[in-house]
Amino acid sequence: MNLQERAAGVLLHITSLPGPHGVGDFGPGAYRFVDWLRSAGQRVWQILPSNPIGPCESPYQSVSAFAGSPLMVALEPLVERGWLPAPELPAEGFDVRRVDYARVVPWRVAQLKAAAQGFFERGSAEDKRDFDSWCTAQSNWLDTYALFMALKSAHGERPWWEWAEPLKRRDPQALAQALKTHAEAIGFWRFVQWNFGGQCTALKAYANERGVSIMGDLPIFVAHDSADCWERPDLYFLDEQFQPTVVAGVPPDGFAATGQRWGNPLYRWDRMAAEDFAWWTARIRRMLELADVFRIDHFRGFAGYWEVPATCPTAMEGQWVPGPGKALFEAIERALGKLPIVAEDLGLITPDVIELRDAFGFPGMRIVQFAFSSDANDPFLPHNYVRETVAYTGTHDNHTVVGWWDTTAPRERQYAARYLGATRADIHWAMIRAAWNSVANLAIAQFQDVLGLDGKHRMNLPGTTFNNWVWRFDWPMVTDAAREQLAHVTAGSRRAPFHMLALPG
Known part of the structure; x- marks a missing residue:
């Protein structure tokens, strides 16, 4: 996708898609959504990080910066290929408008394990050759990830720094023995990632053929309890017991009086630079296999980041530390x-962030x-935008537009009403039109805003750990009127073919 072209899109995470198996995935619902986007004149589908979820169901604290979420692996293709019997849903079924992770995760993992067994017992020679070839091509991250997941299970899901001493310190003999001991579990995790990769790239190809680009999302930091940190602890600020000495966060501001202490370990940028940022190049290469374009979360951290002493319970006592700057992106672009x-x-x-962003x-x-x-x-305000911008009604960290209207300060609501010429009844379309009619090259709205949904449909509330990442829609919520209105606004703002305005005569 050319980010200099004028286009529009919709933000919707994969897990929010409809489907019978408790959480959205790469199944039929995803392909139907691509068709819906095309019919509405949209050229971008923005998703959220597709990594495995971590604590509080967030993909921003994942066990791997390279792996894909097992929850997103569609079961229908596994049934079609004869590896998995038709899944039997729990007697009470699954909620179609909410992800109940406590019930969905174990059920889906059980289905994937059954499919893996079917594949290794009955899979065709051609499929097994493809599997072996893919595993070899992805071995730079896959081997460590699959072993990491097998060892986490063997250690009762405890974090890697609590494992047996030889394993947490990656003693070569201990690792060699673990590969033999846990061969079946390692094969399972490789099978899951093979299916994730194949299904994700197949959906991307389907979307691209229909003029829709996939926009991914790349978290800047990795989780402490991750395959990445276990494999290369020397690339992070960890002590002799593999505990962080400093962690990531952001300073106090109007949204959080004590700042936000994220807790991710911080990179040893000097050591990454000594390797010409090879880990980052590999990570970006993997992202480009799965998406056409991607957002990097917390980009300002590459110019300067907020370093919080690990002993501090809040982010108040942190300090700004210079990031890698241009050297990082120069190295990646060389490759x-x-x-x-x-x-x-x-x-x-700050000015250094703007300079870094604009330099590339x-x-x-x-x-x-x-x-x-x-x-x-x-x-x-939309009249102050520049072309090199992505204009949003809101992101996954914001309220829905209607939710914002219902909870914002009276002065802001009155200003928005006058500026946009809107009331609560049409504020979502007024904000969409404002973003779409701006000079920004790309304009994106949350799908909740296209549907005019209130704050009960919010995806994530930063700084909280409950009731996030659970929202789903089902197709009865999606009206022809919403699709036609989005198509008309998109065409009228020169972000889609003009004939989609459907003007009389």
Whole structure:
């Protein structure tokens, strides 16, 4: 996808898709959604990180920066290929508008284990050759990930720094023995990732053939309890017991009086630079296999990041530390060429962040919901946008537009009503039109906003650990009127073919 072209898209995570198996996946619902996007004139489908989920169901604290979520592996293709019997749903079924992870995760893992057994027992010679070839091609991350997952299970899901001493310190003899002892579990995790990779790239190809690009999401940091950290602890600020000495976060601001202490270990950028940022190049290469363009979360951390002492319970006592800057992206571009990156540049943005973003031509982000707290000079007001921008009604971390209207300060609501010429009944379309009619090259709305849903349908509330990442829709919620309106707004703002306006005569 060319980020310099004028286009529009929709933000919807894979897990929010309809489907019978408790959580959205790469199954028929995903292909139907691509067709819906095309019919509405949309050229971008933005998803959230597709890594395995971590604590509180968040993909931003994943066990791997390279692996895909097992929950996203569709079961229908496994049935079609004869590896899995038709799944029998629990007697009470699954909620079609909410992901109940406590019930869904064990049920789906059981289905995947049954499919893996079927594959290794009955899979065709051709399929097994493809599996072996894929595993070899992805061995730079897959081997460590599969062993890591097998060992976590063998250690009762405890974090890797609590494993047996030889294993947590990666003694070669201990690892060689573990490969033999846990061969079956390792084969299972490789099978899951093979299916994730194949299904993800097949969906991407289907979308691309229909003029829709997939926009992924890449978290800047990795989780402490991850295959990445276990494999290369020397690349992070860890002590002799593999505990972080400093962690990631953001300083106090208007949204959090004590800042946000994320807890991710921080990179040893000097050591990564000594290897010409090989780990980052491999990570971006993997992302480009799965998406056409991608957003990097917390982009400002590459210019400078908030370093919090691990002993501090909040982020208040942190300090700003310089990031790798241009050297990182220069190294990646030497290996991979021009990068199709959107920089998440929200929050406290300093001139060095803008300089880094612009040096590589990465568009930043503007959020219409943020526009109404000051005056006409506010950079989030659509009349102040620039072309090299992705304009959003809101992101997954924001309220839905209707939810924002219901909870924002009265002055902001009145300003928005006058600026957009809107009431609560049509505020979602007014914000979409404002983003779409701006000069921003790309405009994106949450699917909840296209449907005009209220705050009960919010995806994530930063700083909280409950009731996030659970939202789903089902097709009865999606009206022809919403699709036609989005198509008309998109065509009228020159982001889709003009004939989609369906004007009389």
